[in-house]
Amino acid sequence: MSSPNSSRSGSFISLGRGWHTTTFRWLTVYAVVFTISIMSLLAFVEQSVTRAMENEADSGVRWQLRYFDSITDADLASAIDKRVQHEQHRSNYYGLFAADGRRLAGDIVTLPSRLSITQTGESRNDAIGQTVSLAHNPSMPTVRALAERRASGVQLVIGRSVADIIDIKDELIKALVWGGLSCAAASLVTGLLLSIRQIKRVQAIQRVTTQIAQGDIKQRLPINGGDELTLLSHLVNYMLDEVERLMTEVKTACDGIAHDLRTPLAHVRTLLTNIADRASVIGDNQVQDLAKEASLEADSLLGRFRALLRMSEIGALKRREGFRSLSLPTLIFELCELYEPLAEEMSIRLRWNAESMEPIYGDRDLLFEAFSNLLDNSIKFTPAGGDVSVELTSSTLGPRLVVLDNGPGIAENEREAVLQRFYRAEKTRHVPGSGLGLGIVSAVMRMHDFGLNICSANPGAVFVVECWPHSLQ
Template structure:
């Protein structure tokens, strides 16, 4: 963006300088030519008052007394023959209507080469002769060139200084923009404690203050809402546990009475209450993960060992459900993270994959090395997730329509997302044809 603005500024400046040079050249040249034309017009008026028989002598007298300015005169017959003066031939491009014309190296003068630059004017006298007066304007055009050269050099210097100053200012502004970008990326990843840098005392600084004020309010409101939700979940967890115990006692007594319909109702109530309690526990767990500070508890983690441990833990479960469990682990360098949280996230993914894979299906866990860092993939051959629901399943309590018949709270992927946000990792869902493939990029997407 900065380079484009600088390019536009340069083109605009050059175009403006070109217009200025054209204007100055036209104005200076026009003014100087007008002043020369006035002088030559007065000379023609003077010669008009001279009788025809005395005109050659008057012209010669003028030539002998012309010292400060180089003036050239020529008197010609109507058919162009030279009569008097030091101009030997009448220029063909010159008219006889007393209009000034600039001639470049075309005026033939006695005893010298063609004059570099003259301003000439001619008239036809009453007897039919043609009188030409001209004035050397070479110095005038030298002055014009000097002015244009001065403007060009000055404009070039101003352009260079402007570009240098623009680059210096843009570098400073781009540093601020990069700093703001880093902070906003952190904020977009869920770290609402971050604030935009301030101190520039300009429009960007004013915008940063407004955004920071907005973030303060957002953090306060989210904190209040989160605190209320956590309080509700925490306060209801104990009563729900008591309800489960009471339902168990009721089932024991109803069993003694051999009331099967009552036992079925109690079993359904216990199942629903237990599922509700699991949801409250999951909500509190997500809150605990989200409340962790960015790098608190981080250390070097051997992902190869971690993935193998998760596989060893869930391989017996896959076998019990007649699901083939496949692992492919490449040796990779360690990463910086929270081992317990990463173990919990991978466990949730593998558990979901096994749960939703039918008998005879396959669950594959893969750890491979990429140029950017380690990548973990968990794939299954279950019912899969439609592409339109890939983002929705990461929300709390959302369950895909293709897996609604399976037991669960729909919060496992939310826990995985919370863990990955703490690590600045990313998770992507893709179709496995059949089934779904979950891909975790174990490196930070933050831009420096």
């Protein structure tokens, strides 16, 4: 089964597929790169701030170690206790331990494990503190600590609280996480919104291109914005202007030729008829037969010119200008009554059935002409004693008209071609005709946006007209 509408309808992009657009993909890539960059920057800032504050804490601890160097080992314990008593903000911590690790003074309860201990007299300019936790202290603070072993063997530990550093680090980590998530979410939402906007523009272009494909060559792509789509629309519209101009010139020339030749041909046919009448008077049967044969050929040419002009008239009609509400069952009844005498004359059984249904919207005269061509085509190619049936039924989508015959049928590889002008199927070339009847049917179906399918009846042909819209408007 083939349909001239199937290639015109196309598949439209859905708004639900916005994440499949190029805009969304590029914005997603940008969002990922931007988010990683922001998070890397925040991580760098966090490391820099933490290192700077630790260096500041180390500097303070080194200064206090120098202060205690001026105090003898005998007075060191009392000096530490006094310093602890006067420590109000609890930002500094002190501990004095014997060589065996026993606590002698200060508020550091136990000697921190894994803490490097320097010897008295070593340079402290490059000494780097260690961050340790005073696990056995009541407040369990984390401090930046340095330790030294005095000449007497006692060990002095001084630590400065890094609670501020930890708080700042925690805040920076929160900013790192939430800032990254916020940037990613905002970028994705923005990308989706921009994608939806682009999809709407593409859908508008699709609707116009569908109308152009259906024959409305005067339509133009919408122009809005200043991006690549607008540039493309300008180029396509310029191309359509040129195509319309060329088609108008060709159509005008063809219509002029058809119109100009029709009148001389009519005169030639009249002269041939007069010659045949004169030959019958003088009794020249050979001249009479030749004149009649030439008259038939002239009638065939006139028929072709009339069909060509009719197709041009259909193409020139404004879309849906003559559309009205009409009853398809009544139209089919009138059509079959008109062709019933012709079918009887050719010894063909014509049967029809039309269900009751709601009126449709269309051009009654054009539909009558198109259905007449279908029925005439079936009767013409059905042999004597054959059957032709016309059936109008109602489906869930709309009315469906089926015209069936048991003639030679149409080969599958010719079902698209027979809808073009002048094409004659191989099996029916011997039957007189112009090859334009189905072309008119196709033109009317395109104007109404109806589906026209051709398939095989084994033997014979089946024409199925689906009388409902087949593309999005």
